[in-house]
Amino acid sequence: MPRLSKIFFNSTQLILLLYSIYCIIFIIYHFLIPQTGEVSIFIQPNINNPEIQKVTITPKKASSKYYLLVYEDYERNNWIYYMHQNYNKKREEIARTFLPADNMKYLLLEGDKKTNFFSFELKRKYHSNYISPHKSVFHLIYLVPYKLFLFPEFYYCIHRTFYIDSLK
Amino acid sequence: MKYLLILAIILQILFYAYKSQEEYEPFYIIKCIIYLIVSSIHSVIIIIKLPLGACLMSLIYLIDKKNRSVKLRLIGSGIIIVLLSALTYKDISQPFQKLYLYHLQPDAKKIEIYTHNATDKKFLFSIENQDTIHSWINIIKKSNSYNSWNYKILPQNTGYLIKLCYPSKTTSIVISPYTSHIPNVFVGNYYIPFTNALLPDLITSQLDIKPLALHISSAATAITDMSIINDLWDEILWGEQINDSSINNEIFEIKGDLLLNKNKGISLNFSSDFTYIQLNTKEIIQLSAYLKNKLNEQYILSQLDAVDSLMPYTHSHVHTPPSHTVNYMIALDSVQKYHGLYMSNTSDNTKMLLHTVSSPESEFFLLKNPYILLLDEKFPSIYHLMLINQNIPNKHRYVEKSKNILPDSIALCPQNTKFTYTIDNGDSSTLYVVSNYYDPPLTIATGEILDSLFLSDKYLLFSLVIENTYLLCIYDTQLSKTIRYITIPGELHMIKVENNNVIFAIHHTKDGQLKEGLFALNTDLKIKKIS
Numbered sequence: 001m002p003r004l005s006k007i008f009f010n011s012t013q014l015i016l017l018l019y020s021i022y023c024i025i026f027i028i029y030h031f032l033i034p035q036t037g038e039v040s041i042f043i044q045p046n047i048n049n050p051e052i053q054k055v056t057i058t059p060k061k062a063s064s065k066y067y068l069l070v071y072e073d074y075e076r077n078n079w080i081y082y083m084h085q086n087y088n089k090k091r092e093e094i095a096r097t098f099l100p101a102d103n104m105k106y107l108l109l110e111g112d113k114k115t116n117f118f119s120f121e122l123k124r125k126y127h128s129n130y131i132s133p134h135k136s137v138f139h140l141i142y143l144v145p146y147k148l149f150l151f152p153e154f155y156y157c158i159h160r161t162f163y164i165d166s167l168k
Numbered sequence: 169m170k171y172l173l174i175l176a177i178i179l180q181i182l183f184y185a186y187k188s189q190e191e192y193e194p195f196y197i198i199k200c201i202i203y204l205i206v207s208s209i210h211s212v213i214i215i216i217k218l219p220l221g222a223c224l225m226s227l228i229y230l231i232d233k234k235n236r237s238v239k240l241r242l243i244g245s246g247i248i249i250v251l252l253s254a255l256t257y258k259d260i261s262q263p264f265q266k267l268y269l270y271h272l273q274p275d276a277k278k279i280e281i282y283t284h285n286a287t288d289k290k291f292l293f294s295i296e297n298q299d300t301i302h303s304w305i306n307i308i309k310k311s312n313s314y315n316s317w318n319y320k321i322l323p324q325n326t327g328y329l330i331k332l333c334y335p336s337k338t339t340s341i342v343i344s345p346y347t348s349h350i351p352n353v354f355v356g357n358y359y360i361p362f363t364n365a366l367l368p369d370l371i372t373s374q375l376d377i378k379p380l381a382l383h384i385s386s387a388a389t390a391i392t393d394m395s396i397i398n399d400l401w402d403e404i405l406w407g408e409q410i411n412d413s414s415i416n417n418e419i420f421e422i423k424g425d426l427l428l429n430k431n432k433g434i435s436l437n438f439s440s441d442f443t444y445i446q447l448n449t450k451e452i453i454q455l456s457a458y459l460k461n462k463l464n465e466q467y468i469l470s471q472l473d474a475v476d477s478l479m480p481y482t483h484s485h486v487h488t489p490p491s492h493t494v495n496y497m498i499a500l501d502s503v504q505k506y507h508g509l510y511m512s513n514t515s516d517n518t519k520m521l522l523h524t525v526s527s528p529e530s531e532f533f534l535l536k537n538p539y540i541l542l543l544d545e546k547f548p549s550i551y552h553l554m555l556i557n558q559n560i561p562n563k564h565r566y567v568e569k570s571k572n573i574l575p576d577s578i579a580l581c582p583q584n585t586k587f588t589y590t591i592d593n594g595d596s597s598t599l600y601v602v603s604n605y606y607d608p609p610l611t612i613a614t615g616e617i618l619d620s621l622f623l624s625d626k627y628l629l630f631s632l633v634i635e636n637t638y639l640l641c642i643y644d645t646q647l648s649k650t651i652r653y654i655t656i657p658g659e660l661h662m663i664k665v666e667n668n669n670v671i672f673a674i675h676h677t678k679d680g681q682l683k684e685g686l687f688a689l690n691t692d693l694k695i696k697k698i699s
Contacts, residue, residue: 005183012180019173030320031358038286038325044457051649073347097319100349139347143319155319159350161326165458 037061207246257317265313311362407453472683
């Protein structure tokens with residue numbers, strides 16, 4: 001009985017110790033500037049059909065795991081207008097943290113060391129017959145998780161804004 | 169993680185209570201549990217979270233006489249659990265961040281503003297007026313702190329860098345454009361995040377350098393399309409420098425000056441296809457593909473020659489030459505009373521009436537055999553447009569009935585299958601295309617339509633004017649969409665189609681000088697200057 005109680009006592013002390021280490025590590029993370037590298041965005045209009053724009057996102061230093069979240073900054077959802085079908089909890093959490101409250105439509109891409117570029121095509125939902133120089137604003141959040149042993153992940157997020165011009 | 173810790177604390181303290189029972193007390197364990205659970209209850213009164221349960225239990229503690237030290241510990245643990253579960257990261261870090269901001273002294277000697285991108289910065293302007301410095305630092309101090317426990321947001325790459333120069337140190341702050349729920353102010357070397365909606369506008373309002381036009385000195389032309397000039401200015405300010413030793417100075421053949429307001433300007437050198445740009449600091453920036461294509465196009469289109477008088481151009485429709493054995497004409501009938509469209513066969517000298525028309529000014533266009541397009545003028549400015557099959561002349565199809573169709577606007581494709589026409593609606597006109605005779609006509613554009621010509625069976629070019637700017641537009645008949653808009657620096661006159669090229673002329677009549685140029689657009693949609 002005493003041995004069991006000692007084990008029990010030690011395990012609760014261990015949990016306390018682990019928790020304080022976790023807090024210290026996360027506070028250190030807040031003061032680190034990581035070398036995650038740049039992410040470059042290249043937009044190319046389709047020469048035959050300007051309603052389609054091809055977006056290529058290339059992280060220069062692909063870490064072993066990273067996420068790219070792309071969403072449109074305009075509530076009409078003119079370019080990204082579909083919803084994800086999978087309900088992976090981690091992806092939902094990422095989307096919920098960074099998306100504005102009323103925006104449910106986004107693109108969340110997952111990459112690893114071998115995938116070093118993503119290319120996708122976007123098509124306008126509302127066809128424009130007339131010339132209206134309107135720049136659609138997009139946000140890209142490049143998330144690189146840092147994880148130490150069993151502690152939770154800490155994300156470094158690089159936020160980029162890019163534009164798609166309807167006249168391009 | 170936090171709940172694991174709370175569970176560990178609960179288990180630990182209960183175990184301790186079990187172990188260190190000093191005096192016998194009935195229902196000891198249950199009382200301990202009650203003490204712990206009630207002390208863990210907290211409530212939110214006036215925003216502050218108060219451990220009310222602990223207050224209640226400490227009142228009961230005063231009455232209780234047995235096992236006092238254990239019960240004190242239980243109340244203490246209850247308060248610790250309240251603290252752990254009610255405190256979030258935001259409650260702890262927000263005061264610290266506010267304090268950090270509060271310590272920014274308002275007596276900086278100078279504020280320097282730079283553009284900031286991931287690799288370097290460019291100096292924009294500096295502020296030395298003490299009152300302005302005070303007001304700027306007050307605005308910075310009003311930023312709201314941004315707190316996130318398990319992620320850290322790093323600044324964007326197209327922002328500004330503010331350096332507050334104090335006598336003893338320099339504080340740098342990175343500002344990004346404001347987004348509603350992402351921090352845009354990053355203070356210090358560790359990028360402590362804040363949000364501030366006023367700062368980006370404050371900087372842009374102070375930065376009163378605006379680009380006006382781009383002069384190309386090696387070709388004596390100027391590009392004045394403001395959207396291109398503004399894009400070029402943004403790319404000069406925030407473009408990333410290329411450190412490629414393989415690019416030598418000889419490729420920069422095109423020399424130009426970007427005129428800014430307040431009589432300022434910067435000299436730029438472009439490579440021959442506008443891929444790279446070299447600033448006067450010898451820094452090389454690669455332009456985006458969009459800007460490169462637009463600059464190239466405008467560079468070609470702005471190379472006009474000075475002339476004494478402008479040549480008037482009228483355009484020609486595309487027709488196949490009429491066949492030799494069969495002639496078509498509008499003529500009077502045998503009674504000399506009514507006009508009609510007649511087909512006369514020269515070999516056997518027969519004349520056949522295809523369809524009656526209302527006036528001798530009616531026009532006809534020979535489409536691919538056996539169709540003929542007939543524009544019948546019923547009354548002045550009221551026309552019927554119909555399709556006639558020569559083999560079945562009694563059955564005709566009206567494309568438009570009683571509309572104000574402009575006779576000069578009808579254009580046919582090289583194979584004579586598709587055609588376009590423009591209808592005048594009073595203050596605007598609409599351009600229609602007919603590709604399939606069984607479908608209704610498709611609208612291409614509405615506005616001040618000038619002209620249309622078929623470059624090929626696939627591409628149709630039309631010109632229109634929007635807000636005094638002439639635009640040359642390319643419409644794809646297979647996709648049924650306009651695929652390109654080209655801004656024309658001057659007045660556009662479409663002339664003819666020759667060898668799969670559309671020939672057009674640009675007249676420039678501003679600045680008291682007459683300039684003219686002839687250009688050709690081929691089926692690859694590339695523009696070349698001719699003559």
